[in-house]
Amino acid sequence: MKKNLVLLLLSLTLLFSFSFAQEQASGGTDLNPNAISSETERLGSMLQLSDIPNDGGGGIEINWTLNDSLSNYFITIIRREGNIKKIVASDLLASSGQVRDVNSDENKSNVKDGTEYFYTAVLSEYAVSQEILDYLVCDSLDMEAMTIADANQVYLISDESGPVKSKASWFNLERLTVLISAIIITFLFLLYLQLARKGKELYIRKISGLDAVEEAVGRSTEMGKPIMYILGIGYVTDIPTIAGLTILGRVSKKVAEYETKILVPSYDPVVMTTAQEVVKEAFTEAGRPDLYNKNDIMYITQDQFGYAAGVDGMMLREKPGAVFLQGLFFAESLILAETGHSIGAIQIAGTTETAQLPFFVAACDYTLIGEEMMAASVYLQKDPLMLSSIAAEDVMKVIIIIILLIGLILGILGPGMHIEFFDKLFNLLIEIL
Amino acid sequence: MAISTSIWIWISALLTLAIYSFLYKDNPFYKFAEYLLVGISIGYGISVYWHNTIITKVYNPLVHDKDFLVIIPLLLGLLMFSRFFKNYSHLSRIPIAFIVGAGTGLSIPSSFEFLFKQVQGTMPTAFTIGNLIIIIGVITTLIYFFFSMEHKGFIGKVSRVGITFIMIAFGAAFGYTIMARISLFIGRIQFLLSDWLGIIK
Amino acid sequence: MLKGKNIPLAITFTVGLIMIVSFFIPHRPFGDIEQISLKWYSIIAGFTMLLGVDSLLGLHFRKVKRKEENWIHSIVLIAGFVMVVIAGVWGTIQYGSAFDERSFFTYIYNYFIVPLQSTMFSLLAFFVASAAYRAFRARNVDAALLLITAIIVMLGRVPVGELISPYLPKFTDWIMEVPQMAAKRGIGLGIYLGALGVSIRIILGIERSYLS
Incomplete structure (x- = not known):
């Protein structure tokens, strides 16, 4: 221990004289004269350590506060586990006040749950040099030293903080509100299910785009043209795509009844195979399995604009009388909808992408807006099980509206009229959310 | 600057023109570009998939890291091929069921989180006319999406206000995008005039 | 039994429930489930790509064979596909990775795919204008x-x-x-x-x- 101290002092003196000489040589412009004076500052055990709450373990949170004179400094954090030292982070801005010792893509920290760790901070005015980084993790470093220096600057070293242990949580408290609301919606759903079973009539309002399905298919048949159904560029895990597949089932049933043809160009192979099954089952249900042709539901490509080009070309050549655009759409939405319009097809669109809805509204005859599209399967099936979920959704809407109104009133009385009690209530409400 | 002598720039330029010919009408040049894009992009997709999935996510973990958990999705993936055999095609429902279950299971909590974020964002932190209009807009729009009530009388009037908000929002989004779309076109014209023909710098 | 929908429905239910539960429990093994399931999803989805290729190429081979309308263009499509795949294999052999910037594969991406994609995208300038014009009335x-x-x-x-x-x-x-x-x-x-x-x-x- 003593030997280390002597060595360190010796090297410090050497480094100081060296840096002083260098400063003289360069006219003293490179170094801030304050750097030397701040050497006297004692950092103490400035790091506050804690386990990161609500995580799966393997993470320590390190917090610190510094007085303003040090806020432009860089901070380097060293972790000690027994005799093993590791640089957790280097050259952070000291003013950031926090760092987490966790695994990230670039840096594997490998904090083990239940192991005792100690942390030390090193402050420097300029970026830390590689030699110092190597020195900081070597065995001979005296963790009780207050300063070290290299040719460029003095480094301030804090007292070691710790021990701290990380642990994994069994419940993420931050997500409690989600759990409570999930329980509420499930409860509402089951409640309405029970009511429906007891014979309560559940209502669903008119959705005009869906009432137009029959008209579109009928007119297309009269003109001797096929129907085209575009599911967009979503995957089978995307809710709008699933909603689109449900509507496809209903549309194909009508197509089979009218004995016409339906084309489904697809972007994703799983969506394609699923669409094949959906159409096949619908044709079978309508008593016309003979009309089903697997090759009418084909794959195009999993490239956004390649898909748009392919579907556009198909539209121009097959000239469908009705085009359905139901699913997830991005920038290609208007390319498809305008081409569909140019060939004179009746177009019924629907998506949840708010950025694309304006284009559908402008270019299509009917547009299912957001939730209307997801309610479509209920609208088309209207069985009590389905309807009860819509009723539960509506009750949730009422709850949201009530919360918003409470927020409005508290907002007027609190932040608006500065009544402290309501201000507190308002902040509480924001926090709960 | 002079006209480009690079064969690659020529290819790009001619393909660009072939796509634009679509604006006149469907023609063999557009068809060529369309079929080529579909063919090439699927070939590219397969190559990316080979590299990103087969090598990175299946071969390397299995052979180098001995991570045998990968065998499960591997088997599920292989089950998709049961579609090639008529008698076993129903087996492909298993991986689809898995994918859909995982997708919806993940979406439920994240939907709730989104709802909370939206409600929180709507709260009036300062009392202004704008904040009041936002709250009215959000509430009336929500009422437009009421499905279990007929939109008549009071509800009908409120949902009418809601659809007005929706149309203004759509118009705003539309107007906001127009310039961005036109700049895409300008970008292509710049490529043709500068990189290819060398007329402008 | 196997042919019915009961087993798939049970799978969806179980997997979905596990996902929801794991959202609330950060502790292992639940905490890692989301990441794992996303990885698994991409592996399964990767396999289905072959189904897509089978559907697309099958359709166009049939067109060529029967000399249906546009069969010559179908040859272009198939040739484009074959060209890229060969370029990918060749690039891997030559440079160790098809994505190396010197490989023919990368050239195809930069000078075929990128201009085609961005030109398709830029068609929107015209479509936005025509849609706006229609909204005028x-x-x-x-x-x-x-x-x-x-x-x-x-x-x-x-x-x-x-x-x-x-x-x-x-x-x-x-x-x-x-x-x-x-x-x-x-x-x-x-x-x-x-x-x-x-x-x-x-x-x-x-x-x-x-x-x-």
Whole structure:
């Protein structure tokens, strides 16, 4: 221990004289004269350590506060586990006040749950040099030293903080509100299910785009043209795509009844195979399995604009009388909808992408807006099980509206009229959310 | 600057023109570009998939890291091929069921989180006319999406206000995008005039 | 039994429930489930790509064989596919990776795919114009409202707008931040409530169209 101290002092003196000489040589412009004076500052055990709450373990949170004179400094954090030292982070801005010792893509920290760790901070005015980084993790470093220096600057070293242990949580408290609301919606759903079973009539309002399905298919048949159904560029895990597949089932049933043809160009192979099954089952249900042709539901490509080009070309050549655009759409939405319009097809669109809805509204005859599209399967099936979920959704809407109104009133009385009690209530409400 | 002598720039330029010919009408040049894009992009997709999935996510973990958990999705993936055999095609429902279950299971909590974020964002932190209009807009729009009530009388009037908000929002989004779309076109014209023909710098 | 939908429905239910539970439990093994399932998903989805290729190439081979309409273009499609795959293999042999910047594969991407994609994308400039023109003949109050707002916002975002009135850009910002934001939030709330409805129906096996 003593030997280390002597060595360190010796090297410090050497480094100081060296840096002083260098400063003289360069006219003293490179170094801030304050750097030397701040050497006297004692950092103490400035790091506050804690386990990161609500995580799966393997993470320590390190917090610190510094007085303003040090806020432009860089901070380097060293972790000690027994005799093993590791640089957790280097050259952070000291003013950031926090760092987490966790695994990230670039840096594997490998904090083990239940192991005792100690942390030390090193402050420097300029970026830390590689030699110092190597020195900081070597065995001979005296963790009780207050300063070290290299040719460029003095480094301030804090007292070691710790021990701290990380642990994994069994419940993420931050997500409690989600759990409570999930329980509420499930409860509402089951409640309405029970009511429906007891014979309560559940209502669903008119959705005009869906009432137009029959008209579109009928007119297309009269003109001797096929129907085209575009599911967009979503995957089978995307809710709008699933909603689109449900509507496809209903549309194909009508197509089979009218004995016409339906084309489904697809972007994703799983969506394609699923669409094949959906159409096949619908044709079978309508008593016309003979009309089903697997090759009418084909794959195009999993490239956004390649898909748009392919579907556009198909539209121009097959000239469908009705085009359905139901699913997830991005920038290609208007390319498809305008081409569909140019060939004179009746177009019924629907998506949840708010950025694309304006284009559908402008270019299509009917547009299912957001939730209307997801309610479509209920609208088309209207069985009590389905309807009860819509009723539960509506009750949730009422709850949201009530919360918003409470927020409005508290907002007027609190932040608006500065009544402290309501201000507190308002902040509480924001926090709960 | 002079006209480009690079064969690659020529290819790009001619393909660009072939796509634009679509604006006149469907023609063999557009068809060529369309079929080529579909063919090439699927070939590219397969190559990316080979590299990103087969090598990175299946071969390397299995052979180098001995991570045998990968065998499960591997088997599920292989089950998709049961579609090639008529008698076993129903087996492909298993991986689809898995994918859909995982997708919806993940979406439920994240939907709730989104709802909370939206409600929180709507709260009036300062009392202004704008904040009041936002709250009215959000509430009336929500009422437009009421499905279990007929939109008549009071509800009908409120949902009418809601659809007005929706149309203004759509118009705003539309107007906001127009310039961005036109700049895409300008970008292509710049490529043709500068990189290819060398007329402008 | 195996041919029915019971087993797939049970799988969807179980997997869905595990995902929901793991959202609340950070402790291992639940905490890692989301990442693992995303990885598994990409592996399964990767396999299905071959189904797509089979469908697409099968269709075009048939067209060529029967000399159906546009069969020559079908040859272009098949040739494009074959060219890229060969270039990919060749690039891997030559440079160790097809994605090396010197490989023919990368050239195909930069000089075939990129210009084709971006030109398709830029067609939107024309389509946006034609859609706006059609909206001019406003069919009803809603369409007129959409159009007027669109014009105001468009003008407010270009230098000409400032010349017309210095208040126009400010008014545009107000439209984006107040009524636009309000409706967007309202639609968003509806969408996520709808998505919850669909997800719950799927997990409980009420909605099963995806398993037809």
